[in-house]
Amino acid sequence: MSSANERSYTYEDYKETADWLLNRSGQKPKVAIICGSGLGGLADLLENKTVIPYKDIPRFPQSTVHGHAGQLVFGQLKGKPCVCMQGRFHYYEGYGIATVTYPVRVFHLLGVETLIVTNAAGGLNPDFNVGDIMLIKDHVNMPGFSGVNPLRGHNEERFGTRFPCMSDAYDREMIRLATETAVEQGCSSFLQQGVYCNLGGPCFETIAECKMLQSLGVDAVGMSTVPEVIVARHCGLRVFGLSLITNKAVVDYSSEQRANHEEVLETTRKRALALQGLVSSLLAKI
Numbered sequence: 138m139s140s141a142n143e144r145s146y147t148y149e150d151y152k153e154t155a156d157w158l159l160n161r162s163g164q165k166p167k168v169a170i171i172c173g174s175g176l177g178g179l180a181d182l183l184e185n186k187t188v189i190p191y192k193d194i195p196r197f198p199q200s201t202v203h204g205h206a207g208q209l210v211f212g213q214l215k216g217k218p219c220v221c222m223q224g225r226f227h228y229y230e231g232y233g234i235a236t237v238t239y240p241v242r243v244f245h246l247l248g249v250e251t252l253i254v255t256n257a258a259g260g261l262n263p264d265f266n267v268g269d270i271m272l273i274k275d276h277v278n279m280p281g282f283s284g285v286n287p288l289r290g291h292n293e294e295r296f297g298t299r300f301p302c303m304s305d306a307y308d309r310e311m312i313r314l315a316t317e318t319a320v321e322q323g324c325s326s327f328l329q330q331g332v333y334c335n336l337g338g339p340c341f342e343t344i345a346e347c348k349m350l351q352s353l354g355v356d357a358v359g360m361s362t363v364p365e366v367i368v369a370r371h372c373g374l375r376v377f378g379l380s381l382i383t384n385k386a387v388v389d390y391s392s393e394q395r396a397n398h399e400e401v402l403e404t405t406r407k408r409a410l411a412l413q414g415l416v417s418s419l420l421a422k423i
């Protein structure tokens with residue numbers, strides 16, 4: 138199951154990156170936000186920003202996907218010290234799974250307590266519309282079925298236990314608060330809850346794959362997020378996740394629809410402000 142790109146990191150590696158960031162930013166964030174495809178505008182809301190390109194950060198990978206700027210933004214949002222990843226790493230970019238999730242442990246060592254993950258995803262639930270925001274209540278780690286798990290290998294006890302529980306991965310109180318906030322923000326008409334499933338990508342799914350995922354009870358499909366959440370829960374972070382439904386997964390052989398990244402980015406442009414409003418108002422409550 139290992140690949141040539143797979144590499145492991147020591148506790149000291151993560152610590153060195155965290156210490157470097159602390160020294161460079163002078164900030165100790167309590168909340169980390171990972172911005173999904175086309176959703177990097179969230180970071181622009183921060184006040185007193187310090188922007189650090191990934192290429193300057195020791196051991197950080199580089200963003201290679203359109204819609205992922207490739208920089209960390211430190212600052213305050215609603216008075217809360219935050220760090221935003223404007224650009225995440227995906228397995229399909231060729232990185233090993235430990236590299237994809239490297240920033241999460243660095244955030245933990247910086248003192249982050251809450252991780253907010255956002256992504257663009259294809260809607261599988263027939264009741265979902267393009268532009269809906271789905272609060273992630275659970276996930277299916279599809280690559281995990283064949284052993285691709287970011288916790289594979291030596292377990293570093295200073296981060297967490299060998300066998301972490303995942304039945305409480307997504308914080309229920311934050312889901313409740315977000316639902317309440319959506320009503321206040323006037324966006325409850327396009328708010329959903331559901332199960333997110335990650336696939337390896339970079340291909341979009343076949344029709345047969347979409348039908349299979351639907352039959353498994355999956356509501357939205359993407360190519361990210363779950364490895365980050367697993368690593369975050371392993372080291373005790375509270376996790377809240379949002380999927381923006383950017384396109385409807387194709388489940389019908391007569392359909393003329395073809396999934397494509399341009400459509401994904403187009404939907405994020407239309408819904409970015411609503412999603413940003415929801416996240417920042419939620420932050421004010423935690």
Ligand SMILES: O=P(O)(O)O[C@H]1O[C@H](CO)[C@@H](O)[C@H]1O
Pocket residue numbers: 172173174175202225227255256257258338359360361362397398401
């Ligand atoms: O999950 P994020 O990073 O939002 O990106 C999603 O959008 C891309 C496909 O358009 C894939 O990378 C998929 O995972």
Ligand code: HPA
Pocket residue numbers: 257258259260341342358359360383384385386396401
């Ligand atoms: O339909 C999709 N499938 C997988 N990943 C995605 N990211 C956005 N839309 C999709």
